[in-house]
Amino acid sequence: MSPSSKARAGSEAAAAPTESVRDRILNTARELFYKEGVRAVGVDTVVAESGVAKTSLYRWFPSKDALIVAVLEQEQKDRWAGWDRTAASSDPEPRARLRAHLTGIARYVSSSHFRGCPFMNVTAAFSDPEHPARLVANEVMYELRRRLRGLVDNIQGVKDPEELTEQLLLLVDGAFSAAQCLGKNGPQQFLVAAADALVDAQLKK
Template identity: 85%
Template structure:
């Protein structure tokens, strides 16, 4: 049972803050785009589901592309906030920290709500490499590579850090892809063990 929280002096009778119009639109679009696809969901559907006027949507997001990019930017923000939280809570020993991040990925992709990596999904939906959403998805992949390289750089004795980084990136991408089709029983359950084997192989070279 949660403890009773007493209101601060002078706040009695003040309504709790509500979700802003922008956040309501963004959260609705984020949910719909992830479940049904950004191309498949029209602006009218987002307006209807969020309960706001179309003029309000366009006040905050001048185009559907702008809304898609805003959704991906929020996905990006939440992803790396989660990554940083895992890093802060994990054992600082380099291999233990790598395992902590990979275990987090396994839990994420094994969730019943998982419907693929939102950034990989976007690259499938938008073929134009110059589309702003696809550009952002590429930036996200590059950031994942950079963070994996940071983990690899902290492991002593690795013979080829670039190669190991690319191998780990391939494993993570594979976990995202296979889990979308095979669900919680996909091969992502071997992600940590396979990564360990790759690290061990590099240490023996």
């Protein structure tokens, strides 16, 4: 075993009690992909930054695409876990709960470390609609639509729940997109107010 291989092996062993090798690779790739883009970051960079051997990476992730998909699946889990925490801690009144979710989104996209929605970033990086990473991104969008519809269905008096759901989806999508360019001063600061106006318009129909 070469000195560099021994060093990596020792590093991997040292990390084992608190972070598995797989998690170390995954967390490193997640950070790099988000900061630099999935196209810009190669497997060699992930190996170097994580301090693991390339054979270890390929043992867990047989290809770069497989690694990208694993990263997105973890992003997906974390996103809905955050959504569920917001739901559990918010006022159960339907409009108040909707506002709580939208407030959380506005706060997230206004943060200093925000560099776009990771799922939107991937759809921009891969043109093939059947790319496995794009399929995960599509799942997230459909799930967001489903969750928004669930919130809308609980608001009494909405005349066209499908229309309102699509309008809210467009607002959220716009907040993610605009904040990437305009930062904390982007239109996401009006996300809750815009959603309130849409709900009020539905109730007046």
